[in-house]
Amino acid sequence: MKTKKMADHKAHHENTQVKNTSGxxxxxRLLERLQKGSIDTFTAIRELNIVRPGARINELRSLGHNILTHRMTLTDDQGRPHSSIALYYLSTNPPAEVSQ
Incomplete structure (x- = not known):
């Protein structure tokens, strides 16, 4: 009888591929990216395959990560401006446009 493999609930950024859509x-992936610098909603969706970045951010915050949000206007791939797009960053790593 074959045994089923259980999903790894302790996924690590080094072995999580972009096609893995588990929370x-x-x-x-998002935490690893934040440790390198800020990331906006569009980039998280496009490059990290995270459809709801805000939800993942809230989950990371509930796990104790100090993630801050800066709102800005960005233009999408079709040239349309969107106001109040979130730019997320770790409090120890503010983006250049937010730091004073």
Whole structure:
């Protein structure tokens, strides 16, 4: 009899591929990216395959990560401006346009 493999609930950023859409994998990818610098909603969706970045951010905050949000206007791939797009960053790593 074959045994089923259980999903790894402790996914780590080094072994989570962009095609893995589990919440654990998405949080690992997003946290790894935040440790390198700020990321906006559009980039998180496009590059990290995270459809609801705000939800993952809230989950990371509930796990104790100090993530801040800056709102800004960005233009999408079709040239349309969008106001109040979130730019997320770790409090120890503010983006250049937010730091004083």
């Amino acid at each position: 654990t994998a998405q949080r690992a």
